[in-house]
Amino acid sequence: MKSMKSSSIxxxxxxxxxxxxxxxxxxxxxxxxxxxxLRIGELVSLTGFFSIRDIPDANxxxxxxxxxxxxxxxxxxxxxxxxxxxxxxxxxxxxxxAAATNRLVYDKGLKFIIGPTAFFAAATGPICDPNKxxxxxxxxxxxxxxxxxxTPYAFLGCNATxxxxxxxxxxxxxxxxxxxxxxxxxxxxGTVPHMSSIAxxxxxxxxxxxxxxxxxxSNDTLDFSPxxxxxxxxxxxxxxxxxxxxxxxxxxxVKGLRELGNNMPYAACMPTSLTEVVAVxxxxxxxxxxxxxxxxxxxDMAPLATEICxxxxxxxxxxxxxYLTGADGLWDLKQVMEKAQSLDPTVVKAxxxxxxxxxxxxxxxxxxxxxxFGIKHHVVAHPQPIQILKDGKIVxxxxxxxxxx
Amino acid sequence: xxxxxxxxxxxxxxSSMYILVALGFVLxxxxxxxxxxxxxxxxxLGGYIGxxxxxxxxxxxxxxxxxxxxxxxxxxxxLERFCFRPFAGDFNRTVTICIAIIVILETGVNxxxxxxxxxxxxxxxxxxxxxxxxxxxxxxxxxxxxxxLLGIIIWFINRTKWGQQMQAISQDIEAAALQGxxxxxxxxFASALGCGLAAIAGCLMGAYIGLSPFxxxxxxxxxxxxxxxxxxxxxxxxxxxxxxxxxxDAILPxxxxxxxxxxxxxxxxxxxxxIRPQGLFGHEMEM
Numbered sequence: 001m002k003s004m005k006s007s008s009i010x011x012x013x014x015x016x017x018x019x020x021x022x023x024x025x026x027x028x029x030x031x032x033x034x035x036x037x038l039r040i041g042e043l044v045s046l047t048g049f050f051s052i053r054d055i056p057d058a059n060x061x062x063x064x065x066x067x068x069x070x071x072x073x074x075x076x077x078x079x080x081x082x083x084x085x086x087x088x089x090x091x092x093x094x095x096x097x098a099a100a101t102n103r104l105v106y107d108k109g110l111k112f113i114i115g116p117t118a119f120f121a122a123a124t125g126p127i128c129d130p131n132k133x134x135x136x137x138x139x140x141x142x143x144x145x146x147x148x149x150x151t152p153y154a155f156l157g158c159n160a161t162x163x164x165x166x167x168x169x170x171x172x173x174x175x176x177x178x179x180x181x182x183x184x185x186x187x188x189x190g191t192v193p194h195m196s197s198i199a200x201x202x203x204x205x206x207x208x209x210x211x212x213x214x215x216x217x218s219n220d221t222l223d224f225s226p227x228x229x230x231x232x233x234x235x236x237x238x239x240x241x242x243x244x245x246x247x248x249x250x251x252x253x254v255k256g257l258r259e260l261g262n263n264m265p266y267a268a269c270m271p272t273s274l275t276e277v278v279a280v281x282x283x284x285x286x287x288x289x290x291x292x293x294x295x296x297x298x299x300d301m302a303p304l305a306t307e308i309c310x311x312x313x314x315x316x317x318x319x320x321x322x323y324l325t326g327a328d329g330l331w332d333l334k335q336v337m338e339k340a341q342s343l344d345p346t347v348v349k350a351x352x353x354x355x356x357x358x359x360x361x362x363x364x365x366x367x368x369x370x371x372x373f374g375i376k377h378h379v380v381a382h383p384q385p386i387q388i389l390k391d392g393k394i395v396x397x398x399x400x401x402x403x404x405x
Numbered sequence: 406x407x408x409x410x411x412x413x414x415x416x417x418x419x420s421s422m423y424i425l426v427a428l429g430f431v432l433x434x435x436x437x438x439x440x441x442x443x444x445x446x447x448x449x450l451g452g453y454i455g456x457x458x459x460x461x462x463x464x465x466x467x468x469x470x471x472x473x474x475x476x477x478x479x480x481x482x483x484l485e486r487f488c489f490r491p492f493a494g495d496f497n498r499t500v501t502i503c504i505a506i507i508v509i510l511e512t513g514v515n516x517x518x519x520x521x522x523x524x525x526x527x528x529x530x531x532x533x534x535x536x537x538x539x540x541x542x543x544x545x546x547x548x549x550x551x552x553x554l555l556g557i558i559i560w561f562i563n564r565t566k567w568g569q570q571m572q573a574i575s576q577d578i579e580a581a582a583l584q585g586x587x588x589x590x591x592x593x594f595a596s597a598l599g600c601g602l603a604a605i606a607g608c609l610m611g612a613y614i615g616l617s618p619f620x621x622x623x624x625x626x627x628x629x630x631x632x633x634x635x636x637x638x639x640x641x642x643x644x645x646x647x648x649x650x651x652x653x654d655a656i657l658p659x660x661x662x663x664x665x666x667x668x669x670x671x672x673x674x675x676x677x678x679x680i681r682p683q684g685l686f687g688h689e690m691e692m
Contacts, residue, residue, distance in 0.1 A: 047512060047515070048619075049617075049619040049622075051515055051520070052515075052520055052522075052617070052618075055520045056520050187663075188662070188663030188664040188665075192663070213662070214662070215662070216662040216663035217658065217662075217663060218658070218663050218664045218665075218666055218667045219664065220623050220626070220664075220667055221658070221667075222419070222610075222614065222623055222624070222627070222654070223415060223418070223419050223613075223614060223654065223655070224614070225411060225414075225415045225418075225544075225655070226412070226415060226654075226655055226656070226657075226658040226659050227658060229408055229411050229412065229415075229659060230658065230659055233408060247522050248522055248614070248615045248617065251522075251615065252614050252615070255541075259411075259532055259539055259540070259541045259544075260411065260539055261534070261539055275522070276522040279522045279523065279524050279615065280522065280524055280614070280615045282527075282530075319521065320520075321520065321521070
């Protein structure tokens with residue numbers, strides 16, 4: 001009787017225990033199968049002069065986010081997170097960057113940000129770093145405060161000015177072995193004292209020297225003929241090496257040079273397509289001009305980048321500019337978060353800094369740039385695409401290996 | 406010599422474009438007293454509409470240019486009638502209206518075609534080579550059209566009834582009205598003429614350097630410099646001031662690097678204004 005009583009008590013305890021524990025375990029299982037949303041800020045110029053560069057890149061980043069979500073999102077400790085991009089327009093101005101970053105950080109409480117582009121990145125540091133907000137610029141031009149020792153939470157997830165210059169210098173060496181002396185051209189965007197010496201070292205490493213002083217043009221230059229005349233007057237050079245530029249600037253300088261009878265090879269270290277140069281200068285003048293852009297339909301492109309390009313073209317048309325720099329940064333962030341198994345920016349930061357390689361959308365990238373950027377393992381470099389004009393058609397010129405010291 | 410001829414061509418091409426756009430700005434100011442800060446975006450719009458006619462619709466470039474001038478000149482009449490005339494004499498409201506026009510047109514063009522680099526098809530192709538000197542036909546034609554138009558405008562203003570009425574209004578609007586001149590009609594005509602000239606410059610520069618939704622911002626700065634340098638009320642001064650600025654912009658980058666050349670260009674203009682506050686050909690304003 002006594003044993004029956006005690007077994008009844010044990011049974012009741014087990015039953016009650018089941019009744020209490022079952023919903024808890026069930027909830028936990030359901031929570032793990034239910035996908036949560038991870039909101040990632042995106043600083044993008046939807047208006048103003050820089051929107052020409054930012055809108056296509058932002059559209060491609062959205063396609064990459066959708067692709068990641070289709071693949072199951074980001075998995076942290078068994079929990080799946082779908083990415084929701086939260087764009088903020090920084091209106092092509094430094095003030096706009098600060099205002100948009102404030103909205104993302106303080107109003108929306110986001111911990112991760114993709115963007116902004118180039119020199120605009122410097123305006124995010126004073127807001128993001130004290131708040132431990134990780135941001136991944138979609139390009140840097142190597143001016144102070146973009147990604148360097150003063151920006152512990154800024155990571156560069158794509159090839160930018162330095163990596164592109166390294167890849168372009170390698171292509172120049174391979175495709176034009178007779179080129180030994182170049183004219184160095186750049187825009188006056190505040191990077192001249194920083195980038196010129198780096199470009200000189202990059203070229204010297206390939207056995208090429210810069211002749212004369214850098215030819216620097218103002219951001220508000222309307223007519224590039226005087227710049228072309230200046231390049232033409234820099235005698236004794238075999239090629240032009242143009243850093244930190246955009247398509248119309250290159251197109252106008254090339255047009256001016258060809259008009260002067262100067263047919264030197266022209267390396268334009270930019271991620272924008274040759275179509276922009278052809279649009280301004282014409283096909284005949286664009287011969288021997290090459291850029292650091294990706295080419296749709298390139299059989300050597302990594303599958304993920306190929307898929308994003310395919311979807312972008314399907315949605316926006318075949319002549320759409322393909323940057324994929326934001327998409328690359330987002331993909332890198334997913335890799336690091338999953339390796340860190342955390343959404344804590346401090347843990348993600350430490351994990352990124354501990355990695356030597358990372359799978360980018362363009363294949364395996366190296367986490368490097370310690371010497372040039374002055375910060376350990378904050379920069380990712382992947383093989384550099386080259387785009388050339390061959391037989392009147394814009395085609396891939398191959399992929400150059402890149403390692404940033 | 407090798408450097409001299411291209412530099413001279415640059416001076417002439419740039420000057421003629423600055424003068425074409427600035428002339429429209431100054432005409433409207435002189436006749437209607439309106440500082441049209443949206444003049445830069447009208448120049449930009451001209452380039453894009455020309456592109457639409459020639460590339461999207463597939464029309465001949467010259468026909469596209471003509472149609473563009475008609476469309477933009479009509480737009481100029483619309484602007485004068487509905488955007489400027491109701492606020493005549495009210496500087497603050499006129500500036501606000503201009504800012505609204507700039508934002509609407511720049512954003513609109515940016516949304517429709519801003520993310521692609523477009524150029525108006527070249528009017529002529531090829532390069533003229535004489536010895537070591539070479540100049541593209543495109544630049545010769547750009548300058549030739551600009552120069553021809555300027556000649557026509559000078560003739561129009563000085564020799565025709567409408568031109569003389571414009572001059573009369575710019576000298577004394579009340580006296581002109583008392584003489585029976587229809588001030589509103591002449592203002593609308595000046596606006597149409599000014600916008601039409603800006604449209605031609607937009608198409609020519611669109612073929613020469615390419616199109617951008619924000620190309621008008623840079624041009625507006627140049628126009629303001631030319632207008633200020635020329636002096637208030639001086640149409641003749643626009644020609645000289647345009648030549649001075651064109652020469653500065655074409656020569657300075659050869660000797661001075663980067664943004665410093667732009668800064669020095671503005672500094673030269675400031676020095677000229679310190680010596681002649683009324684501008685090169687302007688008259689002293691009575692306060």
